[in-house]
Structures are given as structure tokens and as C-alpha cells.
Amino acid sequence: MENNAEIVTIYVMGKKHNVPGDLTIMKAMEYAGHQFTRGAGCRGGYCGACATLYRKKGSYKLEGALACQKIVEDGMYIAQIPFNPAEKTTYSLDELRPDANTILEYYPELSRCLACNTCTKACPQDIMVMDYVQASLRGDIEQAAKLSFDCISCGLCAVRCPAEIVPYNVGQLARRLYARYVDGPSQHVLDRVKEVEEGKFDEGIKELKNMDKAALQERYETREKILE
């Protein structure tokens, strides 16, 4: 790998590595020889798989980031948080009601929120996590859904919460309730479903199905141009 960037020192799980200073945490760790088998996904800041906690040299602050997004800094202490132990609550959305107490019923630990805002501080997406947790507590589904919209479920809020709440699960239920019962289905989705049912895309699908591998690959590689 060719790189003219200044070399910085990072500590991965306590082990010292010298790495180019313009790499993301994820690339720097791979540069240093680590292989990601968990805790890596889209590498584009969308999937939330690469949650990372770190401290900077000379600072007491424990900070959160996505390893695929955050650029390393000299003296960084890094630990991956590839998984947050939390039960995945199961529910049937059709059987739920968008009532004020619905979210609390599934996540009663919401009642333990101290409004300390540590979750908000830990969020790499700059979401006002505490505010949506509080909105959920008081049954304001719309606000909880809207405030949590950018959540990618990386889990850092849950790791840091002194009340042991798993905010991302709470936000997800709020968004589901909002989409299902408050906002309702979008017109453009309904329109598209109708088009599908009327057979508008049947011809195209048939064409794709009959292509050989090389032609398919060609079509895939030039897809942006087709869109244009």
C-alpha cells in the first residue's frame, strides 16, 4: 500500500501500532494486520456494524464512532464493540396499537431513564437519543420516530446507558408504529405496487432472466449510465 501520510501511533485493545494518519480506524486496523470477521459491514457509514469506542491521548473523554468513518488520530486508544447484548423483542406489528403506552409496554426500562444524555453524547450519528427515549416514555410516537430516523443501530447508546435501556430498539419500534399507523403507506409505493401488478415490469424481468452471465455483468457495470 502506498501512502505518504504522516505515521501515527494507535493502540488497538492495548496493543501499539504505527499506521498512516489518513486512514479510517477500520483501514488502520487492517493495515496493522487485524482481520475483521465481525464488526464490519457496508464500510460506508450506513450499516452500524463497526461501532467503536475510543479515547484520545490526554483526554478523559470516552467517545464513540463508526470505525469505517472515523480517521485515526495520534495516541488513540481503540476498542471495537461488534455486538451489544440485547434481547430482540418480537412483536407482530399488526397486533400492536399506536397507543401512548405501547412502547413502554415493550420496553418498560424506559422508565429508568435519568436524562443524563450520555446516549446522545455517544451517538456517532448525532441523533438526540435521550430526547427520543423521553418522547417514547411519554408516548409521543411521532417525535420518537422522527428524532430516531437516522439511527443505524450501532449500539453505542445502549453500551453507555446507565439505566440499561437499549435505545435503538425503542426507536425502531417507534418508527415502525409511526410508519404503520400514523404516517400510513406512501402514495408512490402504492402506485409502484399497482404498476407491478399491472405487469409493467414483466417484459424487463423476462429479458433479464434470459441473459447470459457476461451480458448481465455488462448491464450491472454500466447501470449508472442506464439510470442516467
Place this chain on the structure above:
Amino acid sequence: MEPENKHFKDRVVELSGENVDLCFQCGACSSGCPMTQEMDYLPSKIIRMVQLGLEEALESKTIWVCTTCFNCEVRCPRGIDVANVMEALRQLVLRRKYDRVSLDELSPEEIRELPQIAIVSNQRKLTA
């Protein structure tokens, strides 16, 4: 007083901010307490136990039944806020990773019916 008794008493005094030695056992706190029928030791007796540094106070049912209604605070002729002492005792137990009430034991129906304020205040007072 034995060192362990003194240590316990000092810790309660420090956490509660109350000088329990002011108490002369008149019992006014107990007479005004709405929860005595559910208690094993009367509030005044708990204060006496703290005066003597008796750690058994931590095992009493009394500290968990207290609703922090401050009737005792209003009635005490010696200016002791008994509710603060109860809180200090609860805290000493809660800080050893103890939860008096577990939300896991409540049914979804119960949680749905209860007002937020009941659950939130309950968890604040009775869980670590």
C-alpha cells in the same frame, strides 16, 4: 461503639445528611406514618438502630415500604428528616446491585395500565 457499628452509622449520617443523634425517641414520626401497618420496625425504631450502628436496619422491610411522603419530616420536633435516613439505608442496599422491584415480573397488561409516573418513580426509588 464497635468500629463496624460506628462505620455503618457514619455512612448513614453522611449519605442522609441527618444528625440521627438528635432523636429522643418521641415516636412522632411513627405516629404519623401511613405505612406502619406494613412495617416490621417503626420508623423511630429504625432511627434508634442507626444511632446504635446496627446494620440489621438494612434488612428491615420498613425501608422499602416507606413512600417518602415526608409526614415524618413535618412532625419531627428535633428537625430530623427521617425520609432522608430511609433513603440512605435504601441506597446502601441498592448500591450492592440489588433491585427491590423487577420490571421483568410485571405483565405487559399491568405496565400498559399504570401511569408513567408510577413506574418511573417506583424504579427511581427501588432499583439500582
Place this chain on the structure above:
Amino acid sequence: MTRLAYYPGCTLKTNAKNFEDSTIATAEKLGIELVEPERWNCCGTVHSLSTDDVMHHLAPIRNLLRVEELSNAGEVDSKQVVTLCAMCYNTLKRSNMVFNEDSDRKKKIRDNMYKEDIEYSGNVEVLHHLEVLREMGWDKVKEAVANPLNGLKVAPYYGCLLLRPRGIGVDDTDDPTIMEDMLEALGAETVGFAYSQKCCGSYNAVHMKEVVADLAHKILKQAEEAGADMLVTACPLCEYNLGPRQSEVEKRYPVFKSIPVVYFTQLMALAFSLGEEAAAFTGNKPDPRPLLRDKGLLEE
């Protein structure tokens, strides 16, 4: 219109929506616009009583900071905040006192108030809505009455956190009259009873249903024996323990006769003739409407 910051608290948006609706409508009638901050969080519920605790003061102080932001933005006319729930009132007011009187804890609270643009000054004044009404004057309340509650015997139930501990209450701890004054301004007859300041059992409602039902039974029976038609409260938790939980009382005391429990602002809405929506009696259990119809105070 006077614009006054209003802190609702969680339950005012759910189980106690009738308390909020009736308050907003009656306040408007009296020339007060209640301005809710765009962001707010749990009041901190139940003031923390241990000396070393800072964490539990973050929630209340953060709310007071929101009020300060409203005031700085010129969206309200004072640095006061009005509360409805007795527990919110107590928690916000006591934390405010801790902040202003304990410099050590003040510093720690400020140091731990993550992600805020401004620091809280300590200058917000926490009021209960009853205090706002008293300040305005009972005559003003009287002037707004179109449907005087003549013949209605009401037992004011203060509970704990409106009055205690000393130095916090909305009125004299031993001999409060603020609810009586308010209800009499509406034309109602107030009935004194021994348990008007006795605890309803509070948060024990979650895990000690029977004990709370016993306490509620004592309070309700006392009020009824004193001749009251209904109880009036200013706290959503008292309302729940004394109202909807009468079902539990009935299970334990078969001869118990149910009695309605309403928020004081609901009776204000009724006396001001602001309509059914403002009085919001549909949210009460047991239903107070049959009684109010009997008394000729509510149309059939």
C-alpha cells in the same frame, strides 16, 4: 395574554391528558397562554434524597435550562415555569434549591450536563398552577365562573408532594387552604376530612397493589363519611391510586361505595362552562358525569 412556560411531565401526555386539556383551556380563559418547551425530558421524578447523588438532578435542571432558553428567546414573559403534576413540581423545585444552595453539587451538575449550549443560571422559578391562580387572585377566578358549582360538596385531597417537606409546599404545611379557596371561588362547598394530606401509597402502586388499595380505601371512605360527593386532586399519581384503582378497593372491600376523583382544573372548566372537551371527564374513572348531571351542573 401572559405567556408562561409550562412543563407538562410524562403522565400529562398520557393517563392525565384530561388534567392537561382542562388546564390549558381554563388558563386561556384567564388570560394565560401556557408555552410548552419544544424539548423536555422526565422531571427526574421523586427528588433524590442522598447527599452524594448528582445524577438524579440532571433531568430536573435540564428542564429548567429549557425554560431559560424559552425565556432568552423571548417566547415567554417571565423566568417562571408552571407545573401541574405534584411530583414534577416537587422534583423541579427541590433540585432548583439544591442547585442554588449547594455550590459543590451545582458545579458537578454543570460539569455533567452534556451537550447543552448554555449553562443554567439558577434563576428559573418553579410554580404549581395553583400558585399561579392564587397570585392572579380568586376574584379573577370567580369572575370567569358562568356555571357556579352550587350544591357540589368537594373534598380537596392534597396528598404529600404539594405540601411537604417544609419549605417546598404551595401553602402552609399544617393548615393549607389553597385548594379550598380555589374550589369555593368556583361556587363549590368544600368538605374537610382527616386524610386530606395522607399519602395515597404513591409508587407502591406498581408492586404493592393491595397495600395501596387499603390506603385508598381509608382516604376515600373518610371523604365520603365527611359528606363529600367527590374528591379533587392535583397529582396524576394520586388520581390513579384513588380513581382507577377503586376497582382494586372494591375487590377487597365489597361494601365500598365508589366516589369520583377529578382534577381541580376539570371543575374549573365545568364552572367556566368551557364545554365537555375542555372538562374532559371521559378520562376519569369512576365517571363523575352521572353525579354532575344529578346536581344539575352538567347537561344531559
